[in-house]
Amino acid sequence: MGSNSSSMNNIPNAEQLVQETGFSAAHILRLYERFQFLDKDDTGQLRPEDFGAVRELAMNPIGDRIISAFFSPGQETLDFASFVRVLAHFRPADSNRTRDGAQPEPANSSMRKLKFAFQLYDQDRDGKISRAELLQVLRAMLGMQVTEEQLQSIAERAIQEADFDQDDAISFDEFRKSLEKVNIDHKMSIRFLS
Amino acid sequence: MEEFWEGALWALKIWLSMIISLIMIPAMFGFSLGISETYMNILVKTLEWATLKIQKANTDERTLKASPSNGLIQREDGSMEKELEELRRSRPKPPVGGDFTLSDCFYFTRRGIESIVEDEVTQRFSSEELVSWNLLTRTNNDFQYISLRLTLVYGIGIFVRYCILAPLRILLACIGLTWLVIGTSAVGLLPNSRMKFWLSEWVHVMCYRICARGLSATIRYHNRENKPQKGGICVANHTSPIDIVILCNDGCYAMVGQIHGGLMGVVQRAMVRSCPHVWFERAEMKDRHLVTKRLRDHVNDKTKLPILIFPEGTCVNNTSVMMFKKGSFEIGATIYPVAIKYDPQFGDAFWNSSKYSMVNYLLRMMTSWALVCNVWYLPAMHQKEGEDAVQFANRVKSAIAHQGGLVDLQWDGGLKRAKVKESFKEQQQKQYSNMVVGDDSSSNSD
Numbered sequence: 001m002g003s004n005s006s007s008m009n010n011i012p013n014a015e016q017l018v019q020e021t022g023f024s025a026a027h028i029l030r031l032y033e034r035f036q037f038l039d040k041d042d043t044g045q046l047r048p049e050d051f052g053a054v055r056e057l058a059m060n061p062i063g064d065r066i067i068s069a070f071f072s073p074g075q076e077t078l079d080f081a082s083f084v085r086v087l088a089h090f091r092p093a094d095s096n097r098t099r100d101g102a103q104p105e106p107a108n109s110s111m112r113k114l115k116f117a118f119q120l121y122d123q124d125r126d127g128k129i130s131r132a133e134l135l136q137v138l139r140a141m142l143g144m145q146v147t148e149e150q151l152q153s154i155a156e157r158a159i160q161e162a163d164f165d166q167d168d169a170i171s172f173d174e175f176r177k178s179l180e181k182v183n184i185d186h187k188m189s190i191r192f193l194s
Numbered sequence: 195m196e197e198f199w200e201g202a203l204w205a206l207k208i209w210l211s212m213i214i215s216l217i218m219i220p221a222m223f224g225f226s227l228g229i230s231e232t233y234m235n236i237l238v239k240t241l242e243w244a245t246l247k248i249q250k251a252n253t254d255e256r257t258l259k260a261s262p263s264n265g266l267i268q269r270e271d272g273s274m275e276k277e278l279e280e281l282r283r284s285r286p287k288p289p290v291g292g293d294f295t296l297s298d299c300f301y302f303t304r305r306g307i308e309s310i311v312e313d314e315v316t317q318r319f320s321s322e323e324l325v326s327w328n329l330l331t332r333t334n335n336d337f338q339y340i341s342l343r344l345t346l347v348y349g350i351g352i353f354v355r356y357c358i359l360a361p362l363r364i365l366l367a368c369i370g371l372t373w374l375v376i377g378t379s380a381v382g383l384l385p386n387s388r389m390k391f392w393l394s395e396w397v398h399v400m401c402y403r404i405c406a407r408g409l410s411a412t413i414r415y416h417n418r419e420n421k422p423q424k425g426g427i428c429v430a431n432h433t434s435p436i437d438i439v440i441l442c443n444d445g446c447y448a449m450v451g452q453i454h455g456g457l458m459g460v461v462q463r464a465m466v467r468s469c470p471h472v473w474f475e476r477a478e479m480k481d482r483h484l485v486t487k488r489l490r491d492h493v494n495d496k497t498k499l500p501i502l503i504f505p506e507g508t509c510v511n512n513t514s515v516m517m518f519k520k521g522s523f524e525i526g527a528t529i530y531p532v533a534i535k536y537d538p539q540f541g542d543a544f545w546n547s548s549k550y551s552m553v554n555y556l557l558r559m560m561t562s563w564a565l566v567c568n569v570w571y572l573p574a575m576h577q578k579e580g581e582d583a584v585q586f587a588n589r590v591k592s593a594i595a596h597q598g599g600l601v602d603l604q605w606d607g608g609l610k611r612a613k614v615k616e617s618f619k620e621q622q623q624k625q626y627s628n629m630v631v632g633d634d635s636s637s638n639s640d
């Protein structure tokens with residue numbers, strides 16, 4: 001798909017995005033082309049249906065959740081800046097960043113990545129993954145392949161393992177604690193070629 | 195005034211007789227006068243010159259151009275099992291309650307985001323990107339003014355294509371189709387005999403040759419000793435309806451398809467009068483057993499022509515081959531694979547049916563420079579012992595992809611049209627549930 005404009009001038013706030021997200025200018029350009037490709041009716045905004053064009057996503061069991069993660073609650077459209085900000089979470093962590101308390105936490109820190117994953121479970125954003133929400137995700141990932149009892153027992157065990165304060169839900173801290181041995185940066189990063 | 199009309203009529207007569215003698219007669223008898231070759235040579239030289247000029251201009255300006263052919267991301271090649279194993283390494287497997295961890299979603303999330311940024315499938319359903327501009331308006335990515343001469347050549351190109359070539363081609367296509375209908379109907383009146391068979395072949399090939407001239411098609415056939423024989427099935431990768439014209443220029447095939455109404459229906463009915471094709475009513479297409487039976491009957495009759503089938507089921511953009519549907523591979527006949535590769539430099543042959551209608555597409559074809567393609571006939575293949583239809587189909591698909599220089603993909607061409615269905619997710623759900631609950635899951639396999 002040939003691009004209509006291959007210069008940075010057509011991308012709104014391009015430099016600011018480079019600063020904010022840490023993507024290189026070349027990457028922003030490529031992502032903009034992708035954004036335009038998905039934006040079939042050229043409105044400059046994406047809607048959830050536009051993601052339907054990505055065939056591989058249709059085969060992903062939690063594809064719908066990933067799409068919703070791009071849209072803030074209540075919002076029905078997505079502009080390029082927001083698109084890139086979400087994708088910025090998946091940049092590999094920068095090894096040479098100094099711990100500077102004054103700087104805001106970059107999008108691709110381990111904490112932000114974890115938060116992103118947490119919000120995939122916690123759809124109502126109340127800060128806890130309730131049993132019902134966990135069951136929903138499990139049902140999405142397993143489909144019709146397991147029975148209701150199996151589903152309940154899986155959810156039961158997962159909550160028991162992670163829930164320290166016994167409130168029958170998993171808070172973000174409990175989530176983080178139970179995943180502290182996982183190499184989050186490796187598992188939640190995409191390697192962008194330069 | 196009179197003289198004007200007389201003059202116009204005279205010019206028309208001259209033009210028509212020129213067409214007939216220079217294009218139709220050679221097409222009918224299969225020889226070439228070398229006009230197309232000269233045209234192609236001029237075209238190739240012009241495009242080379244244009245490419246050099248553009249490249250020179252680009253190296254002078256260091257613009258930030260993203261390269262279209264490289265990927266943006268490097269995808270992890272690990273399977274679901276391997277990745278989930280790694281995620282779980284941090285804790286022992288629990289005895290009861292399934293092997294699920296909260297980090298399992300990381301795998302799916304990452305895959306999902308990767309596919310949003312770049313996916314293998316969607317790009318196959320849009321036209322291939324050209325490395326350099328080929329002086330057609332439609333592949334114009336950014337027209338920067340480079341030099342007066344280039345713009346002039348571009349302008350001449352537009353004039354030549356739209357005002358000279360297009361009307362000529364449309365005329366040829368109409369003549370070709372009309373002749374096909376008349377010729378096949380006429381042959382159909384004859385009683386069954388060797389003569390009829392030979393005449394029918396001749397009429398078919400002749401009309402397809404005229405149509406090919408109507409598209410300025412230059413076709414190179416390779417390995418003609420492997421040409422499909424009677425009683426076999428010819429399978430090829432599918433890029434556009436023109437594939438039929440391309441293949442039928444070099445031999446006669448029996449077509450398979452649904453009966454349409456209108457002009458297509460007239461052509462279909464005429465064709466079947468002179469030699470047997472396999473046309474189905476719309477309702478019959480749904481019944482797989484009926485379809486298989488009819489195909490099998492046709493194939494077993496050794497006097498009938500080889501069947502031409504496009505197992506992908508949809509048009510793909512000629513950079514890759516999508517999953518072959520197994521229907522034609524279950525019949526048990528000899529399969530003759532054919533690889534078709536178009537050269538995109540002269541005109542994009544891919545029919546994006548969601549973007550362009552058939553008529554629009556044909557007009558675009560007729561206003562391209564030309565159609566250049568290579569056809570490779572591959573050696574016949576049979577189903578091996580213990581190989582099921584799906585594996586056989588994959589084997590044939592790999593052979594075709596390898597020969598044509600196309601990417602061999604496992605994805606189903608049906609993804610082009612179908613809206614998201616729950617069943618798409620089943621494959622991954624099954625795989626995942628095997629890992630979580632193991633073999634005592636409750637599903638029945640289909």
